[in-house]
Every structure is written in C-alpha cells, then in structure tokens.
Amino acid sequence: MWDREGILPDVLAAVGHTPLVSLRRILAPNGVELVLKLEAFNPGGSIKDRIATRLITVAEDEGRLKPGGVIVEATAGNTGIALAMAAAVKGYRALFVVPDKMSRDKIAILKAYGAEVRVVPDVPRENENNYQHVAKRLAREISGGCYMGQFEQAANPEAHYLSTGPEIWNGTRGRVAAVVAGAGTGGTISGIGRYLKERNPGILVVGADPLGSIFTGPVAPFKIEGMGEDYYPDTLDVKVVDRWLAVSDEEAYVMARRLAREEGILAGGSTGAIVHVALKIAEDLKAGSLIVALAPDTGRNYLSNIFVDE
Ligand SMILES: Cc1ncc(COP(=O)(O)O)c(C=O)c1O
Numbered sequence: 001m002w003d004r005e006g007i008l009p010d011v012l013a014a015v016g017h018t019p020l021v022s023l024r025r026i027l028a029p030n031g032v033e034l035v036l037k038l039e040a041f042n043p044g045g046s047i048k049d050r051i052a053t054r055l056i057t058v059a060e061d062e063g064r065l066k067p068g069g070v071i072v073e074a075t076a077g078n079t080g081i082a083l084a085m086a087a088a089v090k091g092y093r094a095l096f097v098v099p100d101k102m103s104r105d106k107i108a109i110l111k112a113y114g115a116e117v118r119v120v121p122d123v124p125r126e127n128e129n130n131y132q133h134v135a136k137r138l139a140r141e142i143s144g145g146c147y148m149g150q151f152e153q154a155a156n157p158e159a160h161y162l163s164t165g166p167e168i169w170n171g172t173r174g175r176v177a178a179v180v181a182g183a184g185t186g187g188t189i190s191g192i193g194r195y196l197k198e199r200n201p202g203i204l205v206v207g208a209d210p211l212g213s214i215f216t217g218p219v220a221p222f223k224i225e226g227m228g229e230d231y232y233p234d235t236l237d238v239k240v241v242d243r244w245l246a247v248s249d250e251e252a253y254v255m256a257r258r259l260a261r262e263e264g265i266l267a268g269g270s271t272g273a274i275v276h277v278a279l280k281i282a283e284d285l286k287a288g289s290l291i292v293a294l295a296p297d298t299g300r301n302y303l304s305n306i307f308v309d310e
Contacts, residue, residue, distance in 0.1 A: 010089050015042050015049040016163045020171045020292065025262040028279055031287030037168065040267065040298035044085040047296040051187060052082035054159040055148045056090065069144040070095055074135035076184065076225055077106035078297055079150050084113035095142070097135040102225065105301050125231055151185050151233040160191025168192060168292050169199050177289035178204035180278040182227030182270045183215060186236025188294060193240030207244040208277035216246040223249040224269045226296060245280060247273040253306050256299060266299035269306050
C-alpha cells in the first residue's frame, strides 16, 4: 500500500480530478451558467488519459497483453498520447496508426514518449487501409502485439462511468442540469451519461457533432479532430444521448480562438465545437441551470492549424 502522503507513486496516479471552471465573458443566454471541465489538466494533456490505464489493466487481466508486449492502437492522437505515457510507465513498447489529417504536433508528442508511429491516408472504414484495420493487422503480425481497441472495449466507457461522471456530479454538488460532450468512440458521453442519469434521470445529455459526422449525418469530410465518426462504434451507447447538435469546423475554430482570447483557456477545436453547442442548448434551459461542457484537450496540440491566422 502506498502511504507517502502528498506524493503520488507515478504519473498515472495524477490522472483525473480535473478542474471545473466557470466562463466569465462567453456567457450563455437565459441566465444559464456554463462551466468547462478542463481535461487538459491530465498529465498526458487530454481526457484520454482516463481510459489508457483501464484499457491496459483489462488487457493484462484478460491475458491479451503480456510482459514485454507491444501496445498497438488506432488513434487520432490523444489516446495514443495517453497510451504512450502509460506504456512508458509500465514498460511496454507502443505502436500507433494515425490518419494523415492528424496534427503534426500530436505526432511529435507520440514520438517524444518513445512510441512508434505509422501515418496512413484518412480513408473510410470500408477501405481495408483505414487506420483501424491497419492497426488490427499490425497487432496480429507483431510478436506480443495487443490491439487496445478503444472503439470496442467496454473499458473505455467504464473509465468515464467510474471517474469523469462522478467528478462532474460531485464537483457540481449534483446541480448539473445538462452535460455537453463530443463523441469519437463515444466512450466519454456514454460513460458520463450513464452515470449522471443513474443519479438524476432528468439530466440532459447532449452530443456535439461535427457537420459531416454520422451522428447528425450525412457523412462528409470535416476538420475537427477527436470527435465525429463515419460509423456507430460499439463503445457509443446512443440510448443515453438525448440530443445531438451539428457544428461546423468554422464555428468550432472560431469558438476555440475566442476561448483563448476572452477566457484565457487554450483548448482544441473539439472544445470550441462543444462550447458552441452548449451555448445553443442554454436557450432551452431555465435561468440558473448549470451546464457542464467537456474540454477534451489543449490548444497546444493545434498551434499549426486552428491558431494560425491564415
Ligand atoms: C480531442 C478529443 N479527444 C477525445 C474526445 C472524446 O471522445 P470519445 O470518448 O467519444 O472517444 C473528444 C471528444 O470530443 C475529443 O474532442
């Protein structure tokens, strides 16, 4: 048992317990209060730190990942970063397959943690060279390879059911009326949604979806990273999502830039999208209601795209 008060055993123990921060200038209509949960405070810099340890622990328990094994995953970045960090702590090799639309900044971070990266063209899932299929193939071919499966493993939504959901409930003293999140794997919104609805079935669970993603359809290309899909992943429980709202790349990027300049919160494009949707949802809520919007990662991941004036 770790009993050195005030000192954590390793960096993974610092995951979670992220701050809830009120917005001061970007105000919701109707006297509704908007609060962001700043997931960039996780040591790997995003909400995906929460699932990395759980995906690894479950894979170890099931015997899929053995000592000396190789963690393989398909990722648009943040899950890779979280797994790369956890792999470093736990002594595993890590190999990530990423779509070529992913920002260079995030690829550099994966490599900084000592991970190997394969960049593949961003093609639909029907294509056998889609990043998820390539990652699964590599995991089978490499000795000791273990596909982590963030789009399939129940460990992903469970991590949010066990940590993010309770943190939102406890941090707002149960006052939360609506929660707004994006969905890539759907792990975040499904885990949080299930937990919060068990506490209070009246809580509104809202999905922010890039224009062009299937959850608000029809499917078309979009630039926002980390959220939106062209199919329904196993890890998404659509039953807990009350409403989906589509948001354009431009609306998301404009809001991300406003958050940096007006609130001092440097967050990614998906946070911009989520806040844009949260302000819309506020129109339907009563004065004094509290909305919690997820801020999945930091704008430092996107200095070369969202925050470049050109
Ligand atoms: C950058 C980023 N990472 C991760 C997530 C979480 O997605 P999920 O838990 O659905 O995979 C999001 C969702 O908005 C995101 O924008």
